[in-house]
Amino acid sequence: SESRKIMIEPHGGRLINKELPEREKQRILEQNNEFEKIKTDSETWKVIKNIAFGVFSPLEGFMTENDTLNVLEHMYLENGIAWPFPIVLDSSQDEVSNLKEGDSVILTDNFNNPIALLNIKDIYGYNKKKFAEKVYGTLDKTHPGVNRVFNQKEKLIGGNIYLLKGLPPIFPELDLKPIETRVLFKARNWERVVAFQTRNPPHLGHEYVQKAGLTFVDGLFINPVIGRKKPGDFSDQVIINAYKALIDNYYPKNRVVLSTFETEMR
Numbered sequence: 001s002e003s004r005k006i007m008i009e010p011h012g013g014r015l016i017n018k019e020l021p022e023r024e025k026q027r028i029l030e031q032n033n034e035f036e037k038i039k040t041d042s043e044t045w046k047v048i049k050n051i052a053f054g055v056f057s058p059l060e061g062f063m064t065e066n067d068t069l070n071v072l073e074h075m076y077l078e079n080g081i082a083w084p085f086p087i088v089l090d091s092s093q094d095e096v097s098n099l100k101e102g103d104s105v106i107l108t109d110n111f112n113n114p115i116a117l118l119n120i121k122d123i124y125g126y127n128k129k130k131f132a133e134k135v136y137g138t139l140d141k142t143h144p145g146v147n148r149v150f151n152q153k154e155k156l157i158g159g160n161i162y163l164l165k166g167l168p169p170i171f172p173e174l175d176l177k178p179i180e181t182r183v184l185f186k187a188r189n190w191e192r193v194v195a196f197q198t199r200n201p202p203h204l205g206h207e208y209v210q211k212a213g214l215t216f217v218d219g220l221f222i223n224p225v226i227g228r229k230k231p232g233d234f235s236d237q238v239i240i241n242a243y244k245a246l247i248d249n250y251y252p253k254n255r256v257v258l259s260t261f262e263t264e265m266r
Contacts (some may be wrong), residue, residue, distance in 0.1 A: 007182065007185065007186075007191075007193075010054065010057045010058070010178065011057050011058060011081070011082075012057055012058025012081045013058070014057065014058060015054045015057050015178055015179060015182075016051070016052075016054040016056070016057040016058060016059065016060055017052070017053070017054055017179070018051060018052040018053075018060060018061075018160070018161055018162050018163055019052055019053070019162075019163050020117075020162050020163065020164070025164055028106075028114075028117055028162075028164060029114060029164060032106060032114055035104060035105055035106040035117075036098060036099060036103070036105045036106070037105065037106050037107075037108050037112065038089075038091055038095055038105055038106070038107050038108070038118070038157075039107075039108050039109075039110065039112065040089075040107050040108065040109065040115070041110065042109070042110070042167070043227075043228065043264045044089065044107075045109060045115055045167045046167060046227060046262050046263055046264065047062075047087060047263070048107065048115060048116045048161055048163065048167075049163065049166060049167045049262070050262075050263065051087070051161055052116070052161065052162075052163035052166075053177040053178060053179075054177065054178045054179065055177075055178060055261070056087060057178070058077075058081055059083075059087055060160045060161070061118065061119075061121075061158070061159050061160035061161040062087060062088055062089040062118070062156075062157060062158055062159060062161065063077075063086055063087055063088055063156075063158055064078075064121050064122050064124075064158030064159075065122055065124040065126075065156070065158060066078045067083075067086075067158070068086045068088060068124075068126070068156065068158070071083050071084070071085065071086050072086060072130070072131065072134040072135070073134070085135065085266065086131070086135065088156045088158075089107075089118070089156060089157045089158075090152040090153040090154075090155065090156055090157075091123075091153050091155045091156070091157050092153040092154065092155065093153075093154055093155060095153075095155075096123050096155050096157065099120060099123060099157075100120070100123070101120055101121060101122055101123070102119075102120065103119075103120045104117055104118065104119050104120070105117075105118050105120065106118075106164075107161070109165075113165065114164045114165060115163070115164055115165045115167075116161045116162060116163050116164055116165075117161065117162040117164060118157065118159050118160070118161050119159045119160050119161075119162075120157060120158070120159040121158045121159040121160070122157075122158045122159070123155055123156070123157050123158075124155070124156055124158070125154065125155060125156075126156055128149055128150055128152065131149050132145075132146045132149040132150065135149070135266075136149075144230050144265065144266075145266045148266075167262075169260070169262065170226055170227070170236060170260065170262060171226070171236075171240060171260050174240065174258055174259055174260045175259070175260060175262075176257075176259040181221065181257065181259060184257060185219065185221075185257075188218075188219060188254065189218070190217075190218040190219040191218055192216070192217040192218050192219075193217055193218065193219045193220070193221050194210075194213035194214070194216070194217045194219075194220055194221070195220075195221040195222075195223060196209070196210055196213070196220065196221070196222050196223065197223045197224075197225065197261065198222070198223070198224050198225070198239075199224065199225045199229070199233065199234075199239075199265065200233075200234055200239065201234055201238055201239050201242035201243070202242055202243060202246055207246070210222070210251075211251075214251075214252065214255060218255075219255055219256065219257065220251070220255060220256045220257070221256075221257050221259070222243055222247075222256060222257070222258045222259075223259055223260070223261050224236075224239050224240065224243065224258075224260055224261065225260075225261050225263060225265065226239065226240070226260050226261070226262055227262050227263055227264055227265070228264045228265065229265045230265055233265070240258075240260070243258055244258070
């Protein structure tokens, strides 16, 4: 049927792309000294990259106060699109003291290199206890996500971002953007694809689920989460090597795509 041949829409109906054309990027970088700066860590840089490449579609930036409150209370964005987890940018009172709605600022890495332009929609305070309890269901600071919330700065900034510098990927050959996976699926004539996201090496249960899925569809998309994890988790290299061995030696040829998802375990 025709419906079978239409690939599923991106979440929210549109695949987001916040990468600037090279000329526009260079213009902003040349004016770098005219912008206020906010320093970010490597985990925030990953979030920026995921927003820019459309991994977090339909998000175009960090959540405003209304979106954050809606997600915490109802797991929906203000526009009614399902979204279970707040994607926010924290900042100190000192950093935002000279900023206001409508301003544009440069987000930098730890070495003050520009990585993104942020157009500010709002700056707001938040209740860390409420935030942690709504997301994680606990206030126990031994939980890494709860601990991160309580270590966040006191203000949040909402607004759209534009990528100026991409984060070097951990596994470059496996770092596919959503648009690239869609092109690849189309090139392979895959009309139906099943996806499997994982944070562990494959075991027999995973193998069974994946092979069972393959009996009903054209292709399997395996999407390991890599990046900072909790103590005791498997290393990224072990996870990737195990999947490469499975795909190269055991799964049907040209029926599987492996692509990483770089993000912090939350």
